[in-house]
Amino acid sequence: xxxxxxxxxxxxxxxxxxxxxxxxxxxxxxxxxxxxxxxxxxxxxxxxxxxxxxxxxxxxxxxxxxxxxxxxxxxxxxxxxxxxxxxxxxxxxxxxxxxxxxxxxxxxxxxxxxxxxxxxxxxxxxxxxxxxxxxxxxxxxxxxxxxxxxxxxxxxxxxxxxxxxxxxxxxxxxxxxxxxxxxxxxxxxxxxxxxxxxxxxxxxxxxxxx
Numbered sequence: 001x002x003x004x005x006x007x008x009x010x011x012x013x014x015x016x017x018x019x020x021x022x023x024x025x026x027x028x029x030x031x032x033x034x035x036x037x038x039x040x041x042x043x044x045x046x047x048x049x050x051x052x053x054x055x056x057x058x059x060x061x062x063x064x065x066x067x068x069x070x071x072x073x074x075x076x077x078x079x080x081x082x083x084x085x086x087x088x089x090x091x092x093x094x095x096x097x098x099x100x101x102x103x104x105x106x107x108x109x110x111x112x113x114x115x116x117x118x119x120x121x122x123x124x125x126x127x128x129x130x131x132x133x134x135x136x137x138x139x140x141x142x143x144x145x146x147x148x149x150x151x152x153x154x155x156x157x158x159x160x161x162x163x164x165x166x167x168x169x170x171x172x173x174x175x176x177x178x179x180x181x182x183x184x185x186x187x188x189x190x191x192x193x194x195x196x197x198x199x200x201x202x203x204x205x206x207x208x209x210x
Contacts, residue, residue: 016053021046023069027084031075035061035096037082039070045084047099062100066092072119076142077126081107085117091131093145108145110154112138119167123174123190128156130177132165137179139193157193161186163205181205 023041030036034051036059047061068088075082075096082094091110098105115134122129122142129140139157144150163181170177170190177188184205192198 016059018046018048018059027070027073029073029075029082031079031082031096032077033079035075035079037073037075037084039066039073039084039086041069043067043069043086043088045070045073045082045094047082047096060100064094064099064105066090068116071117074120074122076122077124081122081126081142083120083122083129083131085120085131087116089113089116089133091117091120091129093129108154110138110140110151112136118165121168121170121177123170124172125174128170128174128190128193130168130170132168132179135162135164135181136160137165137168137177137188157198159198176201 021040022044025038025040027039034049036048036050038046043066044063045066046063048059049061052059066084066086068086070084070086072085073082080096082096083091085091089111093107094105095107112133114136117131117133119132127142129142131138137159138155141154141156144154161179161181163183165179165181167180168177175190177190179186186200186205187202188198189201
């Protein structure tokens with residue numbers, strides 16, 4: 001797989017280096033069971049078992065190809081799903097238990113055709129997936145995706161921020177969604193998603209007091 005696994009002593013302890021990537025690593029996510037996902041500019045997504053760092057065994061679980069360069073990855077809270085976003089303007093949902101087994105791990109492909117995907121994030125209960133493309137945030141029903149993906153039926157909400165969205169993140173209780181844009185930070189009430197009435201609870205963009 002071209003993997004190099006090297007433990008390097010450092011000032012603060014031992015660092016483990018994973019090499020052999022075909023592009024720059026742009027995205028990282030660590031799941032609840034110690035799996036690390038990486039996404040790089042070649043379009044490859046790697047899955048690595050961090051629990052094997054001290055054993056000397058290979059960390060590689062397997063790899064998959066998204067398509068375009070991978071800009072963002074995120075595990076679901078239980079680690080069973082992996083979402084990835086790419087320069088190819090799509091978000092893909094993967095079954096992590098099938099990565100590296102020879103079975104096809106792809107569950108669904110979301111294609112909004114609105115520019116590359118900058119960020120993906122699961123809600124803490126795993127029931128919702130948020131994705132961002134250009135100046136727009138999309139909210140998806142995870143259960144609908146798993147039950148047989150239909151893009152119109154799986155979409156809960158869609159709203160524009162009028163500013164390029166670089167990152168999104170749910171609060172620990174899932175009640176809020178923070179969106180980082182080129183102009184600042186906008187925070188949304190996630191409990192309103194799906195009601196058709198969406199307003200920011202905080203708007204800390206340029207010109208607004210912090």
